[in-house]
Amino acid sequence: MSRKEACKWFDACPLKRFYEQGKLDKKWIEDYCWGDYPKCARYKMEKEGTYHADNMMPDGIIDQRLE
Template sequence: MACARVAACPLFKQFSMKSSLKVWQSYYCEGDFSRCERFKLASASAPVPKNLLPNGRVLELPLERLEAHHLE
């Protein structure tokens, strides 16, 4: 069963647009999403930084610029 927050997650769209990032989608969004740091924060009604990756790392580029860089 996939994560219920997939539709609202801005990273999910980025992952699905890039085949090399499908592993993230498969592992966190469609697999053990309870390990996703974004899911944990959202479930606790805490703010979720747009540039927070599921593994807890923070990207240096803001999400708005990620779309221009295609997460490369």
């Protein structure tokens, strides 16, 4: 897959770190961070200035395995 325009918060997002550590499947990055990031729950909350946990997934689910 060719990399599309990335979310403006990708470099600072904990999901990038989790992916680089091998804890997060590339599909999440491709579908949200490099894809349709406006549908990402993290993106929406960041845009609104609302707190969200580092281990919250793009679909809004908290993944306890990600610490």
